[in-house]
């Protein structure tokens with residue numbers, strides 16, 4: 001069985017777990033000691049030189065790093081249900097929305113997290129308060145934009161559930177639980193979408 005190097009509560013491995021569950025693919029989850037620095041040691045770096053999870057290890061020992069690369073591999077193994085787009089146009093639109101979520105929302109939440117109190121207490125990074133504030137502000141702005149976009153369509157990339165929804169949900173849940181960035185209750189379209197996607201069994205069991 002394929003192994004997934006993961007850590008409970010970490011948003012990127014969660015994206016892969018949801019994606020695999022959508023496709024009814026079984027993964028053998030190996031929990032790494034993220035806080036104890038396991039991902040920075042030579043044995044793990046030989047699997048992923050970035051020292052990050054998730055990593056998918058195949059039966060022959062081949063390792064695939066990066067959430068999106070892993071999800072694309074799983075999509076090729078199990079094409080249904082389709083989560084990256086069916087035709088040229090839908091694939092391009094899913095990609096555009098997904099890249100906005102990764103490069104704008106994830107990076108803003110990441111800046112608030114990396115410069116916030118939990119990471120500082122762990123002594124991992126010298127926090128920069130201006131960067132935390134900037135990340136938090138950009139995250140709140142992105143939530144407002146999402147709320148407007150979701151007033152006009154049920155899912156992040158259009159009329160149906162895709163990888164873009166998985167990526168947005170995992171980051172927002174992480175931001176709410178760990179970074180003090182829960183979206184305001186007034187963002188009703190965002191919350192309606194959140195409720196809609198959270199009912200999926202792949203997400204309920206993650």
Ligand SMILES: N[C@@H](CCC(=O)N[C@@H](CS)C(=O)NCC(=O)O)C(=O)O
Nearest residue numbers: 010011012013052053054066067068
């Ligand atoms: N671009 C990577 C990001 C992976 C990532 O940041 N993973 C986090 C856990 S959710 C991690 O391993 N953090 C530990 C670190 O950065 O040292 C991906 O999408 O897989």
